[in-house]
Amino acid sequence: MSTPRAVRRCWPTTPHLGISAPGIWTQVGLRCATVDDACPYDVSGFSFAGFPGVVIGHNADLAWGLTNLGADVxxxxxxxxxxxxxxxxxxxxxxxxxxxxxxxxxxxxxxxxxxxxxxxxxxxxxxxxxxxxxxxxxxxxxxxxxxxxxxxxxxAPGRTADAVLAMDTARDAEDIARVGRLLDVPSQNIVFATTDGHIGYQAPGRIPVRNTIVGAVPSDGTWPRPGWDPAYDWQGYVDPEVMPRALDPVEGYVVAANQAVTPAGVGPFLTDDWDYGYRSQRIGSQLASAIAAGEKISVQDVGALQNDQHNPYADVLVPWLLRIGIVDTFEDDGQQLLRSWDRVSSADSAAAAYFAAVWKTLLELTFADDLPDGDLPDGSSRWLEVVRGLLDDPASPWWDDRTTPGLLEGRDEILYQAMITARLSLTQQLGRDAGSWRWGRLHSAAPEHPVLGGASIPGLVRNFVNPDPIGVGGGPSIVDATAWDASEGYAVTAGPSMRMVVDLGDLDSSTWVNFTGSSGHPASPHYSDQFGPWAAGETFPWPFTSAATTADAVDRLTLHP
CATH class of the missing domain: 2.30.120.10 (Aminohydrolase, N-terminal nucleophile (Ntn) domain, beta-sheet knob region)
Structure with a gap:
């Protein structure tokens, strides 16, 4: 088996969404008693409660995943x-x-x-x-x-539900293209692989066409538009036939992690507001390295890649932080952690905790005095790009602290202050011994029920429906994307809503895990029984064929009309 073919055997999906209890996904299988034209469904995967179809999953011929395209609609x-x-x-x-x-x-x-x-x-x-x-x-x-x-x-009315049901019975790239013509909203990246060895990508969605108007008001959708001028009205929608797509790229893999799907100026205008691509770059480079080494990529390898916690922020910032001299041995403790750090933001990493505190503090020191209240940096990939550019300009006015009249701070002074302040902050939060700090003690996932999760809810009820928080690794723009908002704190705001790896060579060897559990009822033993394994990066066997699911079944519920 050739190496690209080995890559195609494993099809992973990990959509990142806001966390809640219960999670948004339900694990389901939909199999007609007799699969024929009258009842064509033999599909398994993840769906929404009450939705009559599988949104992300696989059938006997094709597996697919969805991530947010990010088009401006x-x-x-x-x-x-x-x-x-x-x-x-x-x-x-x-x-x-x-x-x-x-x-x-x-x-x-x-x-x-x-x-x-x-x-x-x-x-x-x-x-x-x-x-x-x-x-x-x-x-x-x-x-x-x-x-x-x-x-x-x-x-406007659309055919998204029809698109999902069409995807449940898709067999090849032509079927996925038909799905793309139906899937109006939300606009998603569709990545897919077939059991006969093909991989591909399809961008669907109802995307507005905007006139290009020369003038003071940008006409690309980034600014409010004058409603009284018909020239700014939408001019219809992008033809589905010209939306980006790919089939069997020479690289042997497809990566869709919210990055720009085409170079600027190529294809229809979708948006200028993309994720900056650190996750997609990391995934692509890891796969390319494995291919170059002639390695066959297994379900376990892809599962490990889903949980990759290498921190690209550290790649940018740590070399600059290590240039700064800190004489005091107490204040230097945090910087010493960075010297031997593998730049992996694991839950048990002391250096990851310190680096996150430095990043948060650096954003505050650099931008809080220049931006309006409520507009502080959230620490996303956009802000990493801003800071990356500023690091090469040590005298940029952004470094200067406007609250210190008569003093003109530069880059190195702000980096020094960020490290010192972060050391003191973590001393208060986690203790004096820097070696005992842990990223997971700061960065916890605490899913809350959307109705019964607030502080006004009686404690007995709140504790019943909201799982205990669990410290996790990862962070924004990391493959294991457990996001946190640097303007507020370190708590997880969004994360992998589920993880799935489909083995196209043996569908019964596929794996999956849900964020909390497969039940939305707090009294069910399956309400949050997957939360701990999810946090630990574990998955469960996912049988598909009728014989395998029957052999694996522990409980059975039959509903009679």
């Missing part, structure tokens, strides 16, 4: 409205007004009035859009004098 339109009419060109047209009734269990109905322009609902009626309204317009005034409408592709 929303625009804000500023509307000139007077007496219920909006300006359109040289005339006014009436807003559409309707009443919507929200049924409340055990309470009175709630009726709301929705006003809608030609572009979408007026959202400034119900939410604070001050940030949108501050945008300057071509005539020099601001949007504060206007109302704000939201144009969003999801507000």
């Amino acid at each position: 929303t625009d804000f339109f500023l509307e000139r409205v007077e007496d219920g009419r909006a300006l359109r060109g040289d005339q006014t047209v009436p807003l559409t007004v309707r009443n919507e009734v929200i049924k409340v269990n055990g309470g009175d109905d709630v009726s709301i009035q929705v006003r809608q322009s030609a572009h979408g609902p007026i959202i400034s009626d119900v939410i604070d859009v001050d940030a949108v309204a501050r945008a300057p317009l071509a005539d020099g005034i601001t949007g504060r004098q206007y109302e704000v409408a939201l144009a969003w592709t999801a507000l």
Whole structure:
């Protein structure tokens, strides 16, 4: 078996989403008693509670995964409205007004009035859009004098459910292309592999086409658009036939980790706001190295790659931090951890804890004095790119602390202060002995029930429905992407919502794990029984064939109509 073929045998998927209890996925198998044209489903994977199909998974011929494409499918339109009419060109047209009734269990109905322009609902009626309204317009005034409408592709009827059911029976790239023509919203990266050795990629979605307009107001969707000028209206949608796709690339693998899927200027305009690609680069480089070494990649190898915790932030920043001299032995303890660090942000790493505290502090010292309240850096890959550029400019005004008049700080001073402050902060949080610090003590996953998770809920109920927090490794832009917000703290805000590896050579040898469990009922033993294994990077066997699932079954539930 050739090496590229060995890669194709294992098809991993790990979508990263906000954490909750229960997790969003349900592990299901959907098999017709007799699989034929009348009932074609023989598929297994992950779905949403109540949804009649498998969203991510595999059938007997094809496995597929989904990640967020990140296409820009929303625009804000500023509307000139007077007496219920909006300006359109040289005339006014009436807003559409309707009443919507929200049924409340055990309470009175709630009726709301929705006003809608030609572009979408007026959202400034119900939410604070001050940030949108501050945008300057071509005539020099601001949007504060206007109302704000939201144009969003999801507000129009679509065929996404049809797309999922079509995916459940897909056999080849042609079938996936048909799925791409159906999947309107949300726009996703579809990666797939077949049991006969093909791999591929398909970008679907209803993507707006925008005019290119020369003027003071950008026309690419990044700024609010003048709703009274028809030139800024959407000009239809991108033809599905020209959306990015690939089949059997020469590399022998496909990686989709929210990065830009095509070079700038190639193909239809999707967005300029991409993830900066540290995860995709790490995944691709690891696979390329294995191929170059002639290694066959197993289910276990791919599972280990899903849990890879190498920190690209450390690759950028640690060399600069080690250039800074720290004389005091107490203050130098943290820096000493970095000297021998393997740059892996594992839960038991003292150096990873210190580095995270330095990164968080560095962002505060560099940007807090320059940015408005509420706009502090979250520490995502965008901010890593900003800091990367600043490191080569030691005298950049961004380094200067505006709160210290008469002093002009530079890069090295801020790096020094970040390390000293981080050392003191962790001493308070984790103790004086730097060697005993652990990243997992700061960085914990604490899934909460969306209704019964708040502090106002009685403790007995809250403890019943919310699993105990577990310290984990990983971080933003790491393959094991357990994100945290540097402007708030170290707690996990999003993470792998499940992990799946499909063995295309032997489907019964595939593996999976859910974030919390397979049940949404807190009294079930399967409500959170996978949370611990998920945190530890473990997976479970995933039998597929009828004989294998029957042999593996422990409990059986039969529902009679």
